[in-house]
Amino acid sequence: MYEILHKERLNPTCHLMVVAAPGVARKARAGQFVIVRTDEYGERIPLTIADFDRDKGTITIILQEVGKSTMEMGTLRVGDGLATFAGPLGHPTEVQQYGTVACVGGGVGIAPLFPITRALKEAGNEVVSIIGARSSDLLFWEERMESVSNRLIVCTDDGSRGRQGVVTEPLTELLEERPGQIARVWAIGPAIMMKFASLATRPYKVPTIVSLNTIMVDGTGMCGGCRCLLEDGARFVCVDGPEFDGHKVDWDNLLSRQQFYREEEQQAVERWQHRCQLDEAVARGGS
Amino acid sequence: MAELTNKERMRIPRQDMPVQDAAARRANFDEVALGLETEAARLEAERCLQCSRPRCVEGCPVDVDIPGFIEAVRTGNLSEAVRIMKTRNSLPAICGRVCPQETQCEQLCILGKKGEPVAIGRLERIVGDWELRERTQALEKAPSTGKRVAVVGSGPAGLVCAVDVARQGHDVTLLESLHLPGGVLTYGIPEFRLPKSVVMGEINHAIENLGIRLCVDHVIGRIATLAELLDEYDAVFLGTGAGLPSFMDIPGVNLNGVMSANEFLSRVNLMRGYDFPQYDTPVKIGERVVVIGAGNVAMDAARCSIRLQELHGNGRGEVHIVYRRSREEVPARAEEVDHAEEEGVIFDFLTNPVEIMGDEAGKVTGMRCIRMQLGEPDDSGRRRPVPVEGSEFDLPVDTVIFALGTSPNPLVFVEAESLSRSRWGTVIADEETGRTTTARVWAGGDVVTGAATVVSAMGAGRRAAADIHAFLAGELEPWSDSET
Incomplete structure (x- = not known):
């Protein structure tokens, strides 16, 4: 068991968890992920590493409640254990001194973006970060991102924090303002956001790195369920990625593959919520 | 009961194993083949002619004394059958279910020339299952040698290697990338062919008896590299299988x-x-x-x-x-x-x-x-x-x-440049000893041969274990090549 040492709620559907996993922490680097499982019945879920502390032997993960497995994991408390915590998996981010780079994070994607941004800053890059969410209550880690960026642009879809709009708008402006100066872009968030960020940078020919989050079982190259299509053929996200050149990704294939188990996910959520309601009713002493 | 003549033995028909009805089993994941009944097993054992030069043993990748254990089944001494079996094969309940006996031991059985061979696999299974229930044979461990061995992968090759090395008194750590041990026995072969209770029963018995340390969730190549394992352990066995799909x-x-x-x-x-x-x-x-x-x-x-x-x-x-x-x-x-x-x-x-x-x-x-x-x-x-x-x-x-078909997962080879591999990605290892081109590293099973059978992987694990023990005991030259 891997003990949960700290837990906080970042927004209505996102939890931060600090987990004791010294072996993983010893090797973890920005850009990698872990496979997490709640208990004997649980799914193996890939979660990107949001932070790590080698001295304390901990890994920080951000959990967004999107299905039964993540909702159930969200009910765990400090002191509870996770049945599986395997990693660090995937290739770490290639961190070099590129010059000026842009780090773009959408929603829960801000979590994995943070250690990458920090590593890029530490490597001597000038970092312009752009983070966004649907609204201010969903936005997190603004201060953390600010601490590792030379400049931070915040935006929300509804304008409740920062400027109103989506992250691709300030990204395009940045590329216009400083032509030829942005050496590389990292864009991490929902697939649809990464797709549009990649489309936005394409005309400027700025290499754009995305971190793909696909359906996985083992996370070690064994099942191939995570495969994505690049221009020159299929890749396994778990062992070839999770970072890829966003200009080469077949986004429509990726988006459609992410939906494959949607029906089953819905069924599991309904069943779980029903059970929770029953548990509550029993706890209240009702029928 | 009077001993039968060979003629009489040859008149006994090969005993059928009861199976779940095809219509019923289409709708469940319960085991299909139900195992021989005691009396049928005894009758089947009577069919063995006890050849003085048994060909069946030649067909067995782990050299089980087949006539020996069958004779023990015939006389009703299952504890003795287990003892004979376990000197060569530590996982009979598994092998009895998944070995391709028809192309191995049973293919060479003399009875097969004119009729049907002795159902060696079915007899092996009954011996393995009996021992899973009765637990008559504790696995004995030699006094501790203080040597440490890492076995990477807990499938058939790794399991057998770990068991054999541990029995010699070495301290064994068994590293598994998934959350459950067993490799293909667990993730690949379905419940209806190999119940997971059988797999876990065999594995838990062995690791508890021998004090093997099992570390699940350990993806070698990521949480630790081969080079790091060599810093920490005296010997490393790679039994990582062929897990990459095509x-x-x-x-x-x-x-x-x-x-x-x-x-x-x-x-x-x-x-x-x-x-x-x-x-x-x-x-x-x-x-x-x-x-x-x-x-x-x-x-x-x-x-x-x-x-x-x-x-x-x-x-x-x-x-x-x-x-x-x-x-x-x-x-x-x-x-x-x-x-x-x-x-x-x-x-x-x-x-x-x-x-x-x-x-x-x-x-x-x-x-x-x-x-x-x-x-x-x-x-x-x-x-x-x-x-x-x-x-x-x-x-x-x-x-x-x-x-x-599948090929070896390359993850384990991260920063392992001295480990030579074929153009198919398999590790090059000596067939008899399992030695690779990297000092103190052995390999066996599908990672060497490409996808093959459970029992051939077990045979490779066993041969490597013998060589690892000889090496740790100082009976061998440290390493003949220059790759140290």
Whole structure:
């Protein structure tokens, strides 16, 4: 068991968890992920590493409640254990001194973006970060991102924090303002956001790195369920990625593959919520 | 009872093993073959002629004293049968179920020349199952040597290597990348062919008895490299198997509904997807499933598909096996093919896919195939299948499962440059000793041979364990090559 040492709620559907996993922490680097499982019945879920502390032997993960497995994991408390915590998996981010780079994070994607941004800053890059969410209550880690960026642009879809709009708008402006100066872009968030960020940078020919989050079982190259299509053929996200050149990704294939188990996910959520309601009713002493 | 003459022995028919009725078993994941009854086992044991030079033993990759254990079964001394068995084979309940006996021990049995061979596999199974229940033979461990050995991978090769090395008094750490030990025994072979209680029973007994430290969730190459293991341990055995799936290079392989047999079987077996939503991992099954390939993995995938269709209420669905060669060349165990046919799997021989078609949503709707005919023999000695021009036809399908063989997962080779590998990605290791080109590193099983059988992997694990022990005991030259 891997003990949960700290837990906080970042927004209505996102939890931060600090987990004791010294072996993983010893090797973890920005850009990698872990496979997490709640208990004997649980799914193996890939979660990107949001932070790590080698001295304390901990890994920080951000959990967004999107299905039964993540909702159930969200009910765990400090002191509870996770049945599986395997990693660090995937290739770490290639961190070099590129010059000026842009780090773009959408929603829960801000979590994995943070250690990458920090590593890029530490490597001597000038970092312009752009983070966004649907609204201010969903936005997190603004201060953390600010601490590792030379400049931070915040935006929300509804304008409740920062400027109103989506992250691709300030990204395009940045590329216009400083032509030829942005050496590389990292864009991490929902697939649809990464797709549009990649489309936005394409005309400027700025290499754009995305971190793909696909359906996985083992996370070690064994099942191939995570495969994505690049221009020159299929890749396994778990062992070839999770970072890829966003200009080469077949986004429509990726988006459609992410939906494959949607029906089953819905069924599991309904069943779980029903059970929770029953548990509550029993706890209240009702029928 | 008076001893029988050989003539009388040869008149006893080979004892059938009771199996679950085909119609019933289509709708459950319970074990198909139920094992010989005690009296049938005794009768079967009577059939053995106790040859003075038993050919069957030559066919056994781990050299079990087959006439010896059969004689013990015949006289009702199962504890003795277990003792004989376990001097060579520590996992008889597993081997009795999954070994291809018809091409190994039973193929060489003298009775097979005129009639049917002794059912050695069925007898092995009854011995293994009896011991799983009775636990008469504790695994003994020699006094501690203080030497530390890391075994990477807890499938058949790694398990046997770990057990044998630990028995010699060495301190063994067994590293497994998944959350459960057993490798292909756990994620690959389905419950109805090899119950997980049998796998876990054998493994837990061994590791508890011998004090083997099992570390699950340890992906070597990531959490630690081979070089780091060599810093910490006196010897390392690689039994990481062949876990990387292959897909065909045809249009449509990335459509929804196309998957590797590894993904499908891992969802079903490792994650217990057939128990969804009791277990959280779903496994999707269509009404028209096609499995490409005809090895044991293909049979397992097809038979799991039949069961899932029944359980999901798609009982009128179809499951096809599409294979480019003919029935003669099918590499799966005969029993698996028979069972698959009994359960309703449809075999399309001399057929090869050329394209998978999908709809606008990216879901599989069909597969274009071409008929094949057999030409001249190829490198494998089998007649090469060649396409029949103009014979393309479309199969309406919604699920495509590729069971085309697997290759070693390269993750373990991160920063292991001195470890030589073949152009197929397999580790080059000495067949007799398992020694690789890296000092203090041994390898065996599918990672060396490519996908093969459980028992051949066990044999490799055993031979490597003997060499590791000799090395640690200082009986061998440190390493003959310069790669130190």
